[in-house]
Amino acid sequence: GAVVSQHPSWVICKSGTSVKIECRSLDFQATTMFWYRQFPKQSLMLMATSNEGSKATYEQGVEKDKFLINHASLTLSTLTVTSAHPEDSSFYICSAREWVREGDYNEQFFGPGTRLTVL
Amino acid sequence: GENVEQHPSTLSVQEGDSAVIKCTYSDSASNYFPWYKQELGKGPQLIIDIRSNVGEKKDQRIAVTLNKTAKHFSLHITETQPEDSAVYFCAASRATDSWGKLQFGAGTQVVVTP
Numbered sequence: 001g002a003v004v005s006q007h008p009s010w011v012i013c014k015s016g017t018s019v020k021i022e023c024r025s026l027d028f029q030a031t032t033m034f035w036y037r038q039f040p041k042q043s044l045m046l047m048a049t050s051n052e053g054s055k056a057t058y059e060q061g062v063e064k065d066k067f068l069i070n071h072a073s074l075t076l077s078t079l080t081v082t083s084a085h086p087e088d089s090s091f092y093i094c095s096a097r098e099w100v101r102e103g104d105y106n107e108q109f110f111g112p113g114t115r116l117t118v119l
Numbered sequence: 120g121e122n123v124e125q126h127p128s129t130l131s132v133q134e135g136d137s138a139v140i141k142c143t144y145s146d147s148a149s150n151y152f153p154w155y156k157q158e159l160g161k162g163p164q165l166i167i168d169i170r171s172n173v174g175e176k177k178d179q180r181i182a183v184t185l186n187k188t189a190k191h192f193s194l195h196i197t198e199t200q201p202e203d204s205a206v207y208f209c210a211a212s213r214a215t216d217s218w219g220k221l222q223f224g225a226g227t228q229v230v231v232t233p
Contacts, residue, residue, distance in 0.1 A: 006162075019139050032218050043223045044163070044210060051218070093162050105155060108163040108221060 002028050004096050006111035013084055014119055021082045021114045023094030029074035030096035034108065035067075038091040050077050084118045091115055121146040125210050125224025132199050132231055140227045142209035143191040149211040152192045153221070154183060157206045166207075167194070199231045 003026040013019050023033060032051050035046040038080075050056040050063075050071035058064045064087075066081040083087055095108040120147040132138045144152075148215040150171035155163035171182045176183050180199075185192040191194065196203055206228050213225045 004162075036222070043225050046220065048219060051220050057218075095162075107165055107168060108154070108219065110164070112162045113160070115160070 001094075002026075002098070002109040004094065004109045004111040006032075006094055006114050007074075007110060008114060010115040010117075012117045012119065015085050016083055017085055017104065018080055018082045019115075020078055021092055021094075021110050023077045023079070023096070023107070025075045025096040025098075028109075029099045030098060031067060032072075032097040033071055033077040034068060034077050034097070035077075035097045036093045038093060038113075040091075044093060047079075081116065084116070086118045088103070089116055089118045121149055121211055121213070121222040123209060123222050123224040124179065125209050125227060127227060128225065128229045130230070132229070134199060134201060134231055134233050137221060138194075138196040138199050138203070138229055138231075139205055140194045140209065140229075142193070142211075142224050143189075144211045144222075145190065146211070146213060147187075147190065148213045149222075151212040151219075152183070153183060153210050153212075154181075154194050155208045157208065157226075159205075161207060161223055162216055196229075199229075201231050201233055204231045 005024045007022045035047045047062045048056045048058045049071050052071050056069035071077040093113045096109045097108050125142045153168035156166045157163045180197045182195040207228045208226045210222040212221050
């Protein structure tokens with residue numbers, strides 16, 4: 001089956017620093033990738049949708065200048081949390097979707113998540 | 120936009136019994152309904168999904184039913200085992216959304232006791 005990896009699996013950083021999280025589709029080309037944030041005991045909250053080669057579309061309330069998303073290739077998307085603060089500590093999960101044909105209900109394949117702790 | 124409600128929030132069952140989780144959705148244009156299982160500290164894993172042109176789908180001990188008229192769908196797990204303990208999320212998506220964005224329910228913590 002389709003595999004999505006994330007790196008790193010966990011990261012601890014100091015307040016004010018920036019952190020980059022990578023999301024890779026290992027055995028398929030992901031035309032669309034999604035970034036989610038999940039707080040303890042809560043559901044997944046979509047942060048942004050990115051299509052290869054174009055700017056990401058952010059959900060309402062998500063600061064695009066704080067959460068920089070780059071989807072430079074069909075197998076790699078990155079999320080950079082800039083000037084991280086303790087309230088940014090969360091579980092960040094990416095997913096990838098392979099577009100096959102119009103109207104196809106392609107499932108999203110999720111990565112294992114990245115635990116970010118900002119001190 | 121789409122709103123997905125999921126019940127119950129927690130579910131405790133004895134090993135061997137059945138577990139049922141229910142979700143309702145608000146957007147009648149939604150036509151793809153996946154279910155995900157998330158274990159602690161891991162990403163969600165798709166366990167079963169159903170399209171709007173089908174009323175029921177089964178995969179071994181797991182089944183999903185869809186009632187388009189009432190706009191609700193349910194996950195059924197039979198003969199539960201301790202390894203079924205996890206958080207389960209339902210989701211909905213519409214084909215007219217070319218990106219296939221998913222709207223998730225709040226999740227159900229399932230605990231299977233031996």
